[in-house]
Amino acid sequence: MADVKGRVAVLSGDGIGPEVMEATLQVAEAVENSHGFKLEWKKGLVGGAGIDAKGKALPEETLELCKSSTAVLFGSVGGPKWESLPPNEQPERAALLPLRKIFGLYANLRPAVLYPELAGCSPLRPERVAGGFDVLVVRELTGGLYFGQPKETVKKGAGERAVDTMAYETHEIERVTEVAFRAAAGRKKKVTLVDKANVLESSLLWRKTVKALAARHPGIALDFIYVDNAAMQLVRDPGRFDVLLCENLFGDILSDEAAAVAGSLGMLPSASLGQGTFGLYEPAGGSAPDIAGKGIANPIAQILSLALMLEMSFGQPTAAGAIRSAVAGVIRDGWRTADIAAPGEKSRSTREIAGEIARRVASGSGKR
Ligand code: IPM
Ligand code: MN
Secondary structure: OOOOOEEEEEEEEOOOHHHHHHHHHHHHHHHHHOOOOOOOEEOOOHHHHHHHHHOOOOOOOHHHHHHOOOOOEEEEEEEEEHHOHHHOOHHHHHHHHHHHHHOOOOEEEEEEEEOHHHHHHOOOOHHHHOOOOEEEEEOOOOHHOOEEEEEEEEEOEEEEOOOOOOOOHHHHHHHHHHHHHHHHHHHOEEEEEEOOOOOHHHHHHHHHHHOOOOOOOOOOOOOOOHHHHHHHHHHHHHHHOEEEEEEEEHHHHHHHHHHHHHOOOHHOOOEEEOOOOOEEEEEEOOOOOHOOOOOOOHHHHHHHHHHHHHHHHHOOHHHHHHHHHHHHHHHOOOOOOOHHHHOOOOOOOOHHHHHHHHHHHHOOOOOO
């Protein structure tokens, strides 16, 4: 038995969360059996499910469960039912943002990968994405406009004045930049810092800090791009990028854009990491209430989030690789959920896709 121990907090949340999580746990079981380890999987309520059952999007017992776990496998939260709540109580803000802050998850990795076989799913013209692409957005997650102080609305004259603050300190930039350089080392060895250094003070500090750190990573090419230009280049030629390093809001926006050009939100995982091995892993897409409960959601984003978790929080790159190969295999062999099926093409259910991935992982045809 491989020496892998630990507990996973399984927070399915709302919308398609529970069904894609159930499908993912089937793959988890297959990978445990085929790779000889066993983790402890413990479920907790979060998001709208937490509000309905406990009155809070992040109930105390869920937070305790996360604190006693090695990693959190997160589904998705939110939906129309909770949209009329005050902004601070809504599932997205009241569950995700505190989890990021409490656990110091300052680095958010969002790979946007277009498999060549799915080039037709991208809204970009085929010649721009013919060979597929693989861009990694590394987003700073606990600073910038999301958390900077002051953050308030006050009465002013006949109206009000609202302020958010984009503040960064050197150490906050350094730690996420290290993550970006390390990620690039295992990829195409290129980091592009996205900023607005022609206007923003904080961007000047980003440039200075990232440049200084680059000296420690001589094998990595570094360049800079203004965020408006980056938004444009992502739809012109996404394949020109390797790692995009972004402050919090820029990364929020550009990672959605990168996901969109990659064809389906249903395929993209993400990892939120801090200082140690603890991490929170979640699909890039949302809770998709419109298709929830129908059994047609694409489980691949959640399954690839499991792979990221096994690699980054449990040190199991081989198990992660087996899952990724199985996913690439089912895509290559034409297995499609409705979101990625071509018009007229047969589409499969959440369970069928996950079952096939689990089967390949178990039989070792996912290993390579
Ligand atoms: C994301 C989401 C969140 C964010 C929202 C739901 C608070 O858009 O994870 O990208 O803005 O960070
Ligand atoms: Mn977002």
